[in-house]
Amino acid sequence: MSQKSITSFFKRTPKKTEEEDVEKEKLSPTSNLNKNGDVSEVTAQENGKRSKRSRSSSSETKSPEISSKESSPVKPEKKKKIKRQRIQSSESEPESPPKSPVEQADIKLVKSDDPPKTYDSPKSKKSKKQDKVLENKIKKEKTSPKSPKSPNKNNEKSKESPMSKFMVKVEKSDDSDKKNHDINKENKQNSVDNKTKLVAEVDYNPSKPKYHPINDACWSKGQEVPYLALAKTLEAIEATSARLKMVEILSNYFRSVIALTPEDLLPSIYLCLNKLAPAYHSLELGIAETYLMKAVARCTGRTLAQLRSAAQRGGDLGRVAQDARAGQRTMFAAPPLRVRKVFAALREIAALAGHDSVNKKIGKIQTLYVACRHSEARYLIRSLEGKLRVGLAEQSVLQALALACANTPPQAFAPGAPDPGPAQLDVASTMTPDAFKALVDELALTIKTTYCECPNYDLMVPVLLQHGVRALPDHCRLTPGIPLKPMLAHPSRGVHEVFTRFEKEQFTCEFKYDGERAQIHVPGDEAPRFADAAVFSRNQENNTSKYPDILRRLPALLKDSVTSCVLDCEAVAYDTEKKQILPFQVLSTRKRKDASEDQIKVQVCVFVFDLLYLNGKALVREPLEVRRQLLRDNFQEVEGEWKFAEGGDCSDEESVQRLLDAAVRASCEGLMLKALRGPRARYDIARRSHNWLKLKKDYLEGVGDTVDAVVLGAYRGRGKRAGLFGGFLLACREDDRYQSLCKIGTGFSDDDLKTLTDTLQQHVIDGPRNYYMYDASHAPDVWLAAASVWEVRCADLSLSPAHRAAIGLVDPERGISLRFPRFVRVREDKSPEQATSAEQLARMYLAQDQVKNSAKHLDHDDFY
Incomplete structure (x- = not known):
């Protein structure tokens, strides 16, 4: 189409008036209805626009010139069709009338009465919302008046504004919100308060002054105790050196466990002692340090060489594992460790045996290790190693348990017990210091004595929690099958000292046999059950x-009057042909486990010297005179198999000397001197008591006793000893630490050095442990794990600035050392924990003639 024809078309076509547009829009079927049923002018106008565009699009395209010419008359129409203005002033949604002062007051009232904002879980929000809707429906049906039906519903709705609808809903639901808020306000506030009182696990501090067992704990009542709480407790104990403070810290942790989760007290005690079960169960982890390094390496991506080098520098694989875990990031965090779950996992690891058990153990260790937080890795790895190294001895744990039970009585929190009240959380605050100390001493003596007679926490702890400490002796008694810790003797330097100790008292002398302690248990009711008889060592193993040969001979020892018994004996290597005692070294060649009687070459004779239990009655509190008479009345000797300890009652030094000479001639070590009558003649379980004295032939030569020392290191031999270890660094024990005692290089034969070198090679480590106390000038060429115990004799004891044994007990800056030490033998029957202690060395030093200081402050008996 030409330009002229287009122009003429627009000239001929008249413009539509506004009235025609409105009329057309009214008649148009495409017009939309608004919410109130009215015709929307905006929609109609938009439809009109679309119709104009459709007509113009059917024609040919305008030229730019024509468009510019025709644009001027169209402009006024565009001004009339302002979309925003028509929407704002549209009558399809009439404006709500202005609010009256009453309605405005209602709005303000709603705002002021609105309950404080709280945050709930999605489930609680959903349930609350459903409850609110139901309440509003019921209330609306009951309270709202029935209005007459209006013929024009649309008009009524059109008069209501959205804001007024919202206000009606708010006002209706306001009463129900208030009720719900009032009903749950107190419970919510209490729950919030409890949450705010809970201490973060990483901030748990049992060494806090005026510790509160609930408010200062990092877990709530009934919740499993976090393993991090125990790790924080051990960390605080490790950071202090004062024994009383250690006991206080551990007792605070025990108090929280008793008050909140008493079920976790038993695993907590075992983990603090680094035990899994009673000693006679022989349940051990048996994990070498290399396997632990493998587990840590697999979890952290480090190599064995890196871990070994770091452990050598720091001397503590636990800290190395903690540092490696701290630098590790995981995509998904493992569930937090709990005390009871860690303890159960350690028991599972110890029980694994057979094919591929090592890999299974490593896998379980990895599972525990990846879940460790903060210091948990340090103490987990140390527990797997077998040593916590925090300075806690078993007697300290028992003392802490007694302190916790005195301050927070466990029976008050037993299931089914009445509300104990706040006074039972801190009994010390209700008593004078002297009265509370007396209470603690009483409970500590009860706990320690009961543990000596029944060394099984699995039996003791449930009774303690249910009935209290004072009920322990009634429920936990000496029982055949549960070994006791034996009574031990103090050394004596000469016959004259014996009469000083037993002045105006009767005592007896028995030969001291050089063998292995054997505690024989025979259970039974109406008759002895020999099939269940057992033999235990001094370590309760x-x-x-x-x-097996001893058990076979048991029926020959017991008379018909015996139904059950516990005997304290010494198993000695014996030559049945010559009828004489053989040295201890011969006995040590016997197979240690699963021995077959037909393959036994070294025969033993058992020397019975005490009777602890007979026919259902414990005899440990009876005097020795009574126990000895019952022993001889109910048991009988068998030549070469069973014998009573030889000896006799003495009243003067000459008789003691004669018996000592006889004992030496009979290949015995010396004499045991024991109180015969009176309260001092009882059997003191688990004590190194002054009621028993040992007098060895070696004591008369100098120091008064041999020393059982732990080997910490070795020096390479020169000359004739080239290729072997020629000297050794020895130490005494002080709780969980080892203090250097002396260097030793004499008393060895060539064969001894070869044997010892081969044996000690298995215990070589990369560097000293952090619990080795020594002077750098005495650092050995090769460091050894504390595993071997040697018996050493010396001329006397002296103070040394270079050694650390018993430092602070006798001299604040110098330790005790051995002068002219000489190797006697390897004590295979003793563990490093049973080596000579620093306190024993201090007593021996102060007992020397050349030392004038009194030793009264160290002269006391205690549990070991």
Whole structure:
């Protein structure tokens, strides 16, 4: 189409008036209705626009010139069709009338009465919302008046504004919100308060002054105790050196466990002692340090060489594992460790045996390790190693348990017990210091004595929690099958000292046999059950499989009057042909476990010297005179198999000297001197008591006793000893630490050095442990793990600035050392924990003639 024809078309076509547009829009079927049923002018106008565009689009395209010419008359129409203005002034949604002062007051009232904003879980929000809707429906049906039906519903709705609808809903739901808020306000506030009182696990501090067992704990009542709480407790104990403070810190942790989760007290005690079960169960982890390094390496991506080098520098694999875990990031965090779950996992690891058990153990260790937080990794790895190294001895743990039970009585929190009240959380605050100390001493003596007679926490802890400490002796008694810790003797330097100790008292002398302590248990009711008989060592280890020949001979020892018994004996290597005692070294060649009687070459004779239990009655509190008479009345000797300890009652030095000479001639070590009558003649379980004295032939030569020392290091030999270890660094024990005592290089034969070198090679480590106390000038060429115990004799004891043994007990800056030490033998029957202690060395030093200081402050008996 030409330009002229287009122009003429627009000239001929008249413009539509506004009235025609409105009329057309009214008649148009495409017009939309608004919410109130009215015709929307905006929609109609938009439809009109679309119709104009459709007509113009059917024609040919305008030229730019024509468009510019025709644009001027169209402009006024565009001004009339302002979309925003028509929407704002549209009558399809009429404006709500202005609010009256009453309605405005209602709005303000709603705002002021609105309950404080709280945050709930999605489930609680959903349930609350459903409850609110139901309440509003019921209330609306009951309270709202029935209005007459209006013929024009649309008009009524059109008069209501959205804001007024919202206000009606708010006002209706306001009463129900207030009720719900009032009902749950107190419970919510209490729950919030409890949450705010809970201490963060990483901030748990049992060493806090005026510790509160609930408010200062990092877990709530009934919740499993976090393993991090125990790790924080051990960390605080490790950071202090004062024994009383250690006991206080541990007792605070025990108090929280008793008050909140008493079920976790038993695993907590075992983990603090680094035990999994009673000693006679022989349940051990048996994990070498290399396997632990493998587990840590697999979890952290480090190599064995890196871990070994770091452990050598720091001397503590636990800290190395903690540092490695701290630098590790995981995509998904493992569930937090709990005390009871860690303890159960350690028991599972110890029980694994057989094919591929090592890899299974490493896998379980990895599972525990990846879940560790903060210091948990340090103490987990140390527990797996077998040593916590925090300075806690078993007697300290028992003392802490007694302190916790005195301050927070466990029976007050037993299931089914009445509300104990705040006074039972801190009994010390209700008593004078002297009265509370007396209470603690009483409970500590009860706990320690009961543990000596029944050394099984699995039996003691449930009774303690249910009935209290004072009920322990009634429920936990000496029982055949549960070994006791034996009574031990103090050394004596000469016959004259014996009469000083037993002045105006009767005592007896018995030969001291050079063998292995054997505690024989025979259970039974109406008759002895020999099939269940057992033999235990001085360490409470089960040696039943080591001595099948002893069990076979038991019926010959017991008379018909015996139904059950516990005997304290000494198993000695014996030559049945010559009828004489053989040295201890011969006995040590016997197979230690699962021995077959037909393959036994070294025969033993058992020397019975005490009777602890007979026919259902414990005899440990009876005097020795009574126990000895019952022993001889109910048991009988068998030549070469069973014998009573030889000896006799003495009243003067000459008789003691004669018996000592006889004992030496009989290949015995010396004499045991024991109180015969009176309260001092009882059997003191687990004590190194002054009521028993040992007098060895070696004591008369100098120091008064041999020393059982732990080997910490070795020096390479020169000359004739080239290729072997020629000297050794020895130490005494002080709780969980080892203090250097002396260097030793004499008393060894060539064969001894070869044997010792081969044996000690298995214990070589990369560097000294952090619990080795020594002077740098005495650092050995090769460091050894504290595993071997040697018996050493010396001329006397002296103070040394270079050694650390018993430092602070006798001299604040110098330790005790041995002068002219000489190797006697390897004590295979003793563990490093049973080596000579620093306190024993201090007593020995102060007992020397050349030392004038009194030793009264160290002269006391205690549990070991």
